[in-house]
Amino acid sequence: MDAVIAEAAGHAREAVRMLLSDVDALARDHNASVSYGYVYGRLAVVRSRTSGADE
Template identity: 50%
Template sequence: MGAAVEDGSETIGDAEIDEIIAEAGGDPRQAIRSLLHDLAKLALDAETSVSHGFVRGRFPPLRARIGR
């Protein structure tokens, strides 16, 4: 993937962006839609895998944060 930078995040190169768009059939809107879907799914998965008691209710449920 991308190279790690000082804060621990990764930089995303143009080749990786082009690959994601190609996977969406060349449609940038579909690529963004797919990425947002995957991000929401990961967030929901993380929410269900972490004990509510562990985070001590500091975070509202995902449904409240995304307006569902």
């Protein structure tokens, strides 16, 4: 945290803004690199496992 605040010239709000911007960029990059079909297939497997456990 100290390094981020130092990079933001001591401004805590700017440091948070920078971190949120970085998280957004990472999320966009991740979404672009993972196919929807793969994610949907993984979610279907998880749903089928959890629905079977509830019965």
